[in-house]
Amino acid sequence: MPDSLDQQARRHLWGHFTRLAGVQRDGMPVIERGEGAYVYDTTGKRYLDGLSGLFTVNVGHGRRELADAAAVQTERLSYFPLWSYGTPPAIELAARLAALAPGDLNRVFFTTGGGEAVESAWKLAMQYFAAIGQPQRRKVISRDYAYHGTSLGALSITGIPAIREPFEPLLPTAVKIRNTNRYRCTSCAHAPACTLDCADDLERRIIAEGPETVALVVMEPVQNTGGALVPPHGYFARVREICDKYGVLLVSDEVICAFGRLGHMFGCDRFGYRPDMITFAKGVTSGYSALGGVIVSDRIASPFVEDAGRTYLHGSTFGGHPVGCAVALANLDVMEREDICGNVLRHEPLFDDVMASLAELPIVGDVRGCGYFRVAELVRDKETKETFSDEESEWLLRGVLSPVLHEAG
Numbered sequence: 001m002p003d004s005l006d007q008q009a010r011r012h013l014w015g016h017f018t019r020l021a022g023v024q025r026d027g028m029p030v031i032e033r034g035e036g037a038y039v040y041d042t043t044g045k046r047y048l049d050g051l052s053g054l055f056t057v058n059v060g061h062g063r064r065e066l067a068d069a070a071a072v073q074t075e076r077l078s079y080f081p082l083w084s085y086g087t088p089p090a091i092e093l094a095a096r097l098a099a100l101a102p103g104d105l106n107r108v109f110f111t112t113g114g115g116e117a118v119e120s121a122w123k124l125a126m127q128y129f130a131a132i133g134q135p136q137r138r139k140v141i142s143r144d145y146a147y148h149g150t151s152l153g154a155l156s157i158t159g160i161p162a163i164r165e166p167f168e169p170l171l172p173t174a175v176k177i178r179n180t181n182r183y184r185c186t187s188c189a190h191a192p193a194c195t196l197d198c199a200d201d202l203e204r205r206i207i208a209e210g211p212e213t214v215a216l217v218v219m220e221p222v223q224n225t226g227g228a229l230v231p232p233h234g235y236f237a238r239v240r241e242i243c244d245k246y247g248v249l250l251v252s253d254e255v256i257c258a259f260g261r262l263g264h265m266f267g268c269d270r271f272g273y274r275p276d277m278i279t280f281a282k283g284v285t286s287g288y289s290a291l292g293g294v295i296v297s298d299r300i301a302s303p304f305v306e307d308a309g310r311t312y313l314h315g316s317t318f319g320g321h322p323v324g325c326a327v328a329l330a331n332l333d334v335m336e337r338e339d340i341c342g343n344v345l346r347h348e349p350l351f352d353d354v355m356a357s358l359a360e361l362p363i364v365g366d367v368r369g370c371g372y373f374r375v376a377e378l379v380r381d382k383e384t385k386e387t388f389s390d391e392e393s394e395w396l397l398r399g400v401l402s403p404v405l406h407e408a409g
Helices: 003-012 020-026 064-076 088-100 114-131 152-157 161-167 197-209 235-246 267-271 298-306 322-337 340-358 390-408
Strands: 031-035 038-041 046-048 105-111 139-143 174-177 214-219 249-253 277-280 292-297 364-370 373-378
Touching: 003 020, 064 322, 088 105, 088 292, 088 322, 105 114, 105 298, 114 152, 114 214, 114 249, 114 277, 114 292, 114 298, 139 152, 139 197, 152 161, 174 197, 197 214, 197 235, 214 235, 235 249, 235 267, 292 298, 322 340, 340 364, 340 373
Parallel strands: 139 174, 139 214, 214 249, 249 277
Antiparallel strands: 031 038, 038 046, 105 292, 277 292, 364 373
């Protein structure tokens, strides 16, 4: 790495979720270019991009088609807001996403990223219920340890204690229920099959909060934090049933799970449920441009369609940026032309075998996930499922595994 670039990074760059003291001491890898499934740092060292950037680069690095789409759109119209105006790329992308989405999810509200999309869904749900005469419905339910973003609204929905604690108290209208971690389940882990008590926990919480106060439930098809937590059979059917029973909206947070990650355009298709809204980002452009949004059912949009004086009072400068939408259209072309979803499903059995081989290691307690979304959970003791202490985790992850993986590329 050129000394000047290293010095500038140490002095000026503040990385996300990054320990500045470590950067000051050791510097940081600087990724210079990408090609296919690989990225290269400024020394020329090649790495397998196993995390797909950040669950994002679904069609791989270095796609000329996506770069060309951005260049053409930049020359034609580099920017214009969607505040009472449309642009051809935004209109065409909205129509295409609506055609791909299940059921009557036919309206698309664009943002610039996933956390912003989640917060937009919450705000929309509150305005929707106010419009139909139920203004007391403002609460949102999500799951323990689930990640849904870091802005104060989205962070309130997020269930990870470590990243919530510095900013608490957060919004009190965001409450939590149990997740689907069968490996750590205290209810039915030793039963022959899941009893769906984790789904029934949703009903218990709705009743405890007061059904007339709950607006929406936000869930990922496969929960990321906690480690690729796959829902048990029948889970989402039960969740949908509970939401319908109490008039609560179901939001499928697909910022990670959409656009091929699970072998389908949307994760809800894999598990056979129909949400009222889908939040998306990341893979919609494969990371070549910043874009996200909410796909909304006709039912939720209807109060805004039928009342000429009603406006969803929310927006942002760069939501639905024309360049990002043009890139997304080109990205969807690639995904469909090369059958990216089918590729994931065809290789899933191979991935299953690879993960099963990892399960034989003495510190791997569980392997789980589906599609191209997998986890190996490391434990101190396989028999008792005892976890590592904070000090041991620090040593194992930062002192041993990360350097070895980095060295191996």
